[in-house]
Amino acid sequence: MSDDADKNVAGDWPPSAGLGALRERARLLALSREFFAERGVLEVETPAMAHAGASDVHIASLATVSQDGRRLYLQTSPEFAMKRLLAAGSGPIYQVCRAFRDGESGPLHNLEFTLLEWYRPGFDEHALMDELDDLLSRLLGTRSSKRRMTYRQACVELGGFDPFEASTPVLREHADARGLRVPRDDPGERDLLLDFLFSRVVQPALEGRVFVYDYPASQAALARVRASQPPVAARFELFVDGIEIANGYHELADAVELRRRFNADGRARESRGLEQMPMDERLIAALDHGLPDCSGVAVGLDRLFMIATGQTSIESVIAFPTSRA
Secondary structure, three states, rough: OOOOHHHHHOOOOOOOHHHHHHHHHHHHHHHHHHHHHHOOOOOOOOOOOOOOOOOOOOOOOEEEOOOOOOOOEEEEOOOHHHHHHHHHOOOOOOOEEEEOOOOOOOOOOOOEEEEEEEEEEEHHHHHHHHHHHHEEEEHHHOOOOEEEEEEHHHHHHHHHHOOOOHHHHHHHHHHHHHHOOOOHHHHHHHHHHHHHHHHHHHHHHHHEEEEEEEEHHOOOOOOOEEEEEEEEEEEEEEEOOOOEEEEEEEOOOOOOHHHHHHHHHEEEHHHHOOOOOOOOOHHHHHHHHHHHOEEEEEHHHHHHHHHOOOOOHHHOOOOOOOHHH
């Protein structure tokens, strides 16, 4: 290591977050646990490493190798293991844990981050939105917000395009007009265009606390799809002043459909030259055994704490981000 590199590392020994921010972080974590204790939601812990990683083409898992040579993946979310607990009869559960995603860095990203994830048997996505709103009111000290928009409504009103009716060439025209460059002839070109247009045009225009729900069925991930016209995913996201804070589903409980989606993800990964993920057969078996009708949501706590403390970067509320780890 060069002398200059030594000096740079030596200057990175203090935490990036001030002690006041770390005390506030601890207070907000305590309030979160109080919130769930009051509601009878059980705190659980699940492994940070597992034999399967995320199959989604837009999520990159970090991997390690065990002493016996097995490839293990640091979890991008505790979702799979928590659903196995639900299938085993746990009842309502929550977890505060570390999660990991490769290739994500910046003011709103860190390779290692803190998630709050919880599941509510008997709740649909709208009931879970209500509970999430109650939690944010507790943590942020603000009144609850009932502002909710369908994905279609948000795109039409704030982006000027209809995500269900517009053809792929029309969506590309909208993207080109805004200087957004999306790869052509990608197998998932339409969803890429929708994602770019939503994240670059619609999302920044969301003011205050806004829930967006009823996403396109092609973006269901592990949410149920409702047989409406057009079909929509029973999925929602929460934004605070244009920053994504949470992603929730009325959870898919069909083991056959889950396997079909994992296989579709595998084909999509292969077409893009991405590493194939082992299929999580334990999760499929859990759903086959019987996942209760439930909804779940994952909340990015670092971003939430950043907003709560009036900061503009999550490094201001993390003691040692990856750059200082």
